[in-house]
Amino acid sequence: MRIRSISLNNVRRFTSPVRLEGLSNGLNVLCKPNEFGKSTLFDALQAVFFKAHSSSDKDIKALRPHAGGAPEVTVEIETDDGRFTIAKRWMSKPSATIEKDGRLIAQADEAESWISQLLGGGDGGPSGLLWVRQGLTALTEGSKKEQKAALEARRDLLSSVTGEVEAMTGGRRMDMALARCREELLNFATPKGRPKAGGPWKAAEELVEALLAEHKNLATTATNLRHDLKERKRKRRELTELEDPEAAASRKERLKDATAELQAAERHAEAVESESRKVDAARLIVTNLKTRLTTLRDSTKERTDAEEAVANASKEATAASLNLESAEATRAKAQLQLKESQIAYKNALDALRASQRRQAALDGAERRKELIERIKNAQTARNNMESAAAEAKRGPDSKSLRQLEDLASDLTTARAIRDGEAAQLIMAYDEGSEGKIKRNGEELPGDRPLAIPNGADLAIEGIGVLTVSAGTGGQDDGSVDKAEKALFAALERHGCTTIEEARNAAEARDAAEHRRMEAKASLDSLAPDGIEDLRAKLAAIPELKEVEEDVPPLADAEQLLAQADDTRLKAETSRTAATDHLSDARSTSSRIDAELKAAQERLSRATASLGRLGDTDETALNDELRRATTALEAAEALHSEKVRSSPDLAAAEAKLKRAQSVEETARAEIVRLKPELATLDERIARSAGDAVEERLAETDQKLEVAQATLARIEQEVAVLLRLETVLEEARSDARERYFEPVAIELKPLLQLLWPDAELSWGDKTLLPTALIRNGQEEPIEILSGGTKEQVALLVRLAFARMLAKHGHNAPVILDDALVFTDDDRIELMFDALHRQADDLQILVLSCRQRAFRNLGGNSVRVTTRSLSSNTA
Amino acid sequence: MTLEGPGAPPTVEEVETGAFLWINTELPLLPNTDCARALEAVLPDEGRRDILIRVRATGWASLQQQADLRQAAARLGPDFAHFDFDTNMLGTTYDDADLDDIDKAGALRLAANRLKEGTESETLSAEERAVSAGALARLYAYVKEAAE
Incomplete structure (x- = not known):
C-alpha cells in the first residue's frame, strides 16, 4: 500500500479543509515549522486506519476542533489492485466509505473490515507499528505537561522500541496474562501439572476418594443387612414348621409301626435260617458218600495202571544201560586214534620244515661261494689301493719337480756365466808327459780350457807346486754357490741328493698313483656298497648243517604232511560222532531211570490210597448214598416252604431307618436353627441401630456433590493449562516469526552508521540491551540521546523491511524522529532512509527546515481550500 | 436442656438458631442482554444472608458479556450465605x-x-x-x- 494524498477537515486546528498531495514512492519529506500541525496529521492518519467510524472515545474526541464539529479524514491510497479513496467521519453522522475510481465499493462496517483486511490484520502480524509516532503511544495532544512528558519519552529508546517489541510478543500484557494464568494454576496444581498438596484440587480428589470408600463400605453393610433379614425370615418359618405338635406326633407313630414290623420279620428269618442249616447237613452227608465211592473206584484202577508201568520201565532201563556201555567203549577208542593222528601230523610238519630249510640252504650255496670270492678279491683290491696310495705320497709331485728343474737350470746357467768370465788354464801336454800335472790330486786334463775362478794349485810332477792366483778381479760373485745351495735345499726337502734322483722319484710317484686308481676301480666294481655290505649279504644266506643232511626231499615231505592231516581230520570227526552218541545214550538212560522211579512211586501211592479206604466195598457204599439222598430231598422241601412264606426283612429295615432319620433330622434342624436365629437377631439389631440405609443415601448425595466439584476443578485446571500452553506457543512463534528476521534486517542498517556495530538483545525481554562497537559493549542506557534515537529509527526501519519481505508494504511515517542528531549524522541517516526508500514509502515530518533542506527526497505539497495554494 | 438433680427428668426448651432458604434459579442470556443487570434481576433483594442460592446461566453470551457477568457474580456472591454460579450451560459467541x-x-x-x-x-x-x-x-x- 502506498499513500497518495491525505485530506483533513474539522480536525483540531484544521477547521477548513487541508490536503497533502504529491506523495511519491520512496522518501517523502514534509518540513514545516512547529505549530504547523504535523502531529495532527499523524493522529488523523492513525484514526483513519485504526479507529472505527462509530467510535467516540477520548482519542476521537481529541481530534475535534475547539469549536466543535465532526472530524473528517480522507486518504487516497494505491495498492496492487488499484487506487482507492478511504473517507471517514466521526461523531455526528459518522460514516466510512471506500471508493474506487469514484465508485462506492464498501461503507460502514463493510468499509471497516475492508481496511482491516488492507492492513494485513488477522495473521497476528504487527501491522500497526509503523504508524506509531516515536515515543508517543496515544493520540492525545494533552496538556503542556503531558506533551513534555511525551517528548521525554520520545527520547527514550527503550520505551519506543518496547512498543514494537510488545506489539510482536504481546510484551507486558502477555507477561501479565501468563503470570495470572500461572498464579491461578498454582492454586490447584504443582508446576508439573499434578494436584498440589493442600490445594482445592487435591482436597476434592481426596474427598471423592474418601467418599467412594465410605460408600462402598456402607453399601456392603446394607447388602449384608438385607440378606440377614431375608435369612431370618426363612429360618423362622422352618423352625415353626418343625415344632408343629401334629407333625411331631405323626413322626413318632410312624417310628413305632416300623419297629414292630421289623421285629416280626427278624423272627421269621431265624426260623428259615435253622431249616437251611438242616438242608446243609444232609447235603454234606450225600457229598461225602459220593466222594468216598469215587475215590475207591479211582484208586483201584490207579494201582493196576502203575504196576504195568513199572514193568515196562524196568525192561527199557536194562536196554539203555547196555547201550551206554557200548557207546563209552567206542568213544574211548576214537579218542585214542585222534591222539595218535595228531602226533603223526606234528612229526610230518617238523619234517616238512626241515626239508624247506635244507632246500633253501642248497639254493644259496652257489651264491655264497660267489660272494666269498668277491669279498676276497675286494679285500685284495683294497690292500693294493692302500699300498699304492702310500707310495703315491712319496717323491716330488709334478709341480715340485718343475721347481727343481728350474733351480737346476739356474745353477747350470750360473756356472756357465762364471766359467766364461774366469781365468782359464789350458794345458797342452807334451808327448808323453800327459798327466804329469795334477790338481787336487787329479790329473789336469789337456787341451781343453779349465776355468779357475778361485785360482788353482797345480802339482807338477817332479817340479813342484805351481800356484795360480785368480787375483781380486771379482771373478766369482757367489751366484753359483747361491744357486747350488738353493738347488740342494730343494732336493733335500724331497729326500734326494741329485736332480736325476728327483726325476726318478717323481716318475715312481706317478706310477703308484696310476696303480691306486686301477685298484680303486676294481674295488668299486666288486663291492659298490662296500665290503661290509657283501658280508651282510653272505650272512643272510643259510648254511647247510651236518645234522640235516638226511631229511627227505621237499615234495615227499609235503605229501606225507597232507596224508597226516587227512588222517587227523578223520579221527577228529569219528571222535565227535562217538562223543555225541555217548551223550545221547547217557540222556536216554537217565530219562528211563527217572521214568522207572516215577512208576514205582505211583504204584506205592495207589497201594497206600487203597489201604486208607479200609475194607468197605462198593455195594455197601452205594446203599448208604441212596438213603442219604432221600433225607436231603425232604429237608430241602421243608426249607423252600419256609422261604416262600417269609416277609421282606430289608424293606422293613429300610422303613424303620427312614422313620428314625426323619425324627433325627427334625431334632437336629431345631438344634441348629435356634442359635443361628439368635445370631441373626443380634446382627440385625446392631446394624439397624447404625442407620445404614440413611447413611448410605447421605453419602451418595455427598459423593455426587464432591464429584461435581472435582469435575469443575479439573475443567478449570484444563482451561488454565490450555491457556498457558497457547500463550507460550504464541510468544515463541512470534519471536520466531518476527524477532529473528528483524535482527537480520537491522544488521546492515546499523553497519551503515557504525561499521562493525552490532546490537545484543535480551533473551527474555527481547529488547536491545547493548550496542557493540569495535568490540566494546555499551549498555543502551549510557548511549547518547542521538545514538538512542538513531538506533530506534533503524530498528523501526528494520521492522518495515521485514514486513515488506512478508508482502505487506506498509508506509513508514516518522514524526520528528531525529531531534538529537547532528547534521552529519542526519545525512548518514538519510542515506539509510534512501536505501530503504527503494522498496518502502517513507514520510518524514520534521521542523528542522535548515538541516533537511539538502537531504533529498520528495517534498510534499500542502494545499488549503481557503488559501489557494501553499508550497512546502 | 436443664437437669434439676440426680434422677429428675430433664427439662427441654427449644431455641431457634437459624433458618435457611434454598433457591435454585436459572439465568437465561442472549447475546445482547446486559448481563450484570440480568443477574441482579434474578437475585432476591432481601434476606440474602439467610439464602443458599444456585444460579445456572444458560443461553449465549459474548466474551465481553461473560467478563461482565463474572465480575458481577464476584461482586454479588458474598452477600449470600452460599452462592453457586454455574456457567457450564452458557454458550459463548x-x-x-x-x-x-x-x-x-x-x-x-x-x-x-x-x-x-x-x-x-x-x-x-x-x-x-x-x-x-x-x-x-x-x-x-x-x-x-x-x-x-
Whole structure:
C-alpha cells in the first residue's frame, strides 16, 4: 500500500479543509515549522486506519476542533489492485466509505473490515507499528505537561522500541496474562501439572476418594443387612414348621409301626435260617458218600495202571544201560586214534620244515661261494689301493719337480756365466808327459780350457807346486754357490741328493698313483656298497648243517604232511560222532531211570490210597448214598416252604431307618436353627441401630456433590493449562516469526552508521540491551540521546523491511524522529532512509527546515481550500 | 436442656438458631442482554444472608458479556450465605471485535486466534472445545482486568 494524498477537515486546528498531495514512492519529506500541525496529521492518519467510524472515545474526541464539529479524514491510497479513496467521519453522522475510481465499493462496517483486511490484520502480524509516532503511544495532544512528558519519552529508546517489541510478543500484557494464568494454576496444581498438596484440587480428589470408600463400605453393610433379614425370615418359618405338635406326633407313630414290623420279620428269618442249616447237613452227608465211592473206584484202577508201568520201565532201563556201555567203549577208542593222528601230523610238519630249510640252504650255496670270492678279491683290491696310495705320497709331485728343474737350470746357467768370465788354464801336454800335472790330486786334463775362478794349485810332477792366483778381479760373485745351495735345499726337502734322483722319484710317484686308481676301480666294481655290505649279504644266506643232511626231499615231505592231516581230520570227526552218541545214550538212560522211579512211586501211592479206604466195598457204599439222598430231598422241601412264606426283612429295615432319620433330622434342624436365629437377631439389631440405609443415601448425595466439584476443578485446571500452553506457543512463534528476521534486517542498517556495530538483545525481554562497537559493549542506557534515537529509527526501519519481505508494504511515517542528531549524522541517516526508500514509502515530518533542506527526497505539497495554494 | 438433680427428668426448651432458604434459579442470556443487570434481576433483594442460592446461566453470551457477568457474580456472591454460579450451560459467541479487544495483532492475538479455532474445530471433542472456549474467555478476562 502506498499513500497518495491525505485530506483533513474539522480536525483540531484544521477547521477548513487541508490536503497533502504529491506523495511519491520512496522518501517523502514534509518540513514545516512547529505549530504547523504535523502531529495532527499523524493522529488523523492513525484514526483513519485504526479507529472505527462509530467510535467516540477520548482519542476521537481529541481530534475535534475547539469549536466543535465532526472530524473528517480522507486518504487516497494505491495498492496492487488499484487506487482507492478511504473517507471517514466521526461523531455526528459518522460514516466510512471506500471508493474506487469514484465508485462506492464498501461503507460502514463493510468499509471497516475492508481496511482491516488492507492492513494485513488477522495473521497476528504487527501491522500497526509503523504508524506509531516515536515515543508517543496515544493520540492525545494533552496538556503542556503531558506533551513534555511525551517528548521525554520520545527520547527514550527503550520505551519506543518496547512498543514494537510488545506489539510482536504481546510484551507486558502477555507477561501479565501468563503470570495470572500461572498464579491461578498454582492454586490447584504443582508446576508439573499434578494436584498440589493442600490445594482445592487435591482436597476434592481426596474427598471423592474418601467418599467412594465410605460408600462402598456402607453399601456392603446394607447388602449384608438385607440378606440377614431375608435369612431370618426363612429360618423362622422352618423352625415353626418343625415344632408343629401334629407333625411331631405323626413322626413318632410312624417310628413305632416300623419297629414292630421289623421285629416280626427278624423272627421269621431265624426260623428259615435253622431249616437251611438242616438242608446243609444232609447235603454234606450225600457229598461225602459220593466222594468216598469215587475215590475207591479211582484208586483201584490207579494201582493196576502203575504196576504195568513199572514193568515196562524196568525192561527199557536194562536196554539203555547196555547201550551206554557200548557207546563209552567206542568213544574211548576214537579218542585214542585222534591222539595218535595228531602226533603223526606234528612229526610230518617238523619234517616238512626241515626239508624247506635244507632246500633253501642248497639254493644259496652257489651264491655264497660267489660272494666269498668277491669279498676276497675286494679285500685284495683294497690292500693294493692302500699300498699304492702310500707310495703315491712319496717323491716330488709334478709341480715340485718343475721347481727343481728350474733351480737346476739356474745353477747350470750360473756356472756357465762364471766359467766364461774366469781365468782359464789350458794345458797342452807334451808327448808323453800327459798327466804329469795334477790338481787336487787329479790329473789336469789337456787341451781343453779349465776355468779357475778361485785360482788353482797345480802339482807338477817332479817340479813342484805351481800356484795360480785368480787375483781380486771379482771373478766369482757367489751366484753359483747361491744357486747350488738353493738347488740342494730343494732336493733335500724331497729326500734326494741329485736332480736325476728327483726325476726318478717323481716318475715312481706317478706310477703308484696310476696303480691306486686301477685298484680303486676294481674295488668299486666288486663291492659298490662296500665290503661290509657283501658280508651282510653272505650272512643272510643259510648254511647247510651236518645234522640235516638226511631229511627227505621237499615234495615227499609235503605229501606225507597232507596224508597226516587227512588222517587227523578223520579221527577228529569219528571222535565227535562217538562223543555225541555217548551223550545221547547217557540222556536216554537217565530219562528211563527217572521214568522207572516215577512208576514205582505211583504204584506205592495207589497201594497206600487203597489201604486208607479200609475194607468197605462198593455195594455197601452205594446203599448208604441212596438213603442219604432221600433225607436231603425232604429237608430241602421243608426249607423252600419256609422261604416262600417269609416277609421282606430289608424293606422293613429300610422303613424303620427312614422313620428314625426323619425324627433325627427334625431334632437336629431345631438344634441348629435356634442359635443361628439368635445370631441373626443380634446382627440385625446392631446394624439397624447404625442407620445404614440413611447413611448410605447421605453419602451418595455427598459423593455426587464432591464429584461435581472435582469435575469443575479439573475443567478449570484444563482451561488454565490450555491457556498457558497457547500463550507460550504464541510468544515463541512470534519471536520466531518476527524477532529473528528483524535482527537480520537491522544488521546492515546499523553497519551503515557504525561499521562493525552490532546490537545484543535480551533473551527474555527481547529488547536491545547493548550496542557493540569495535568490540566494546555499551549498555543502551549510557548511549547518547542521538545514538538512542538513531538506533530506534533503524530498528523501526528494520521492522518495515521485514514486513515488506512478508508482502505487506506498509508506509513508514516518522514524526520528528531525529531531534538529537547532528547534521552529519542526519545525512548518514538519510542515506539509510534512501536505501530503504527503494522498496518502502517513507514520510518524514520534521521542523528542522535548515538541516533537511539538502537531504533529498520528495517534498510534499500542502494545499488549503481557503488559501489557494501553499508550497512546502 | 436443664437437669434439676440426680434422677429428675430433664427439662427441654427449644431455641431457634437459624433458618435457611434454598433457591435454585436459572439465568437465561442472549447475546445482547446486559448481563450484570440480568443477574441482579434474578437475585432476591432481601434476606440474602439467610439464602443458599444456585444460579445456572444458560443461553449465549459474548466474551465481553461473560467478563461482565463474572465480575458481577464476584461482586454479588458474598452477600449470600452460599452462592453457586454455574456457567457450564452458557454458550459463548465470538466476534472479531472481542478478539480485537484482546489485541489487534501480535502474539496475544495469535494466541486468541488459536483458541478461537479450538472452539470451532470439528476435529476436537466437545470437552476439548469447551476447554478452548474457557481458555479464551479467561484470556479476555485477564486482558480486561489488566486494562482497568
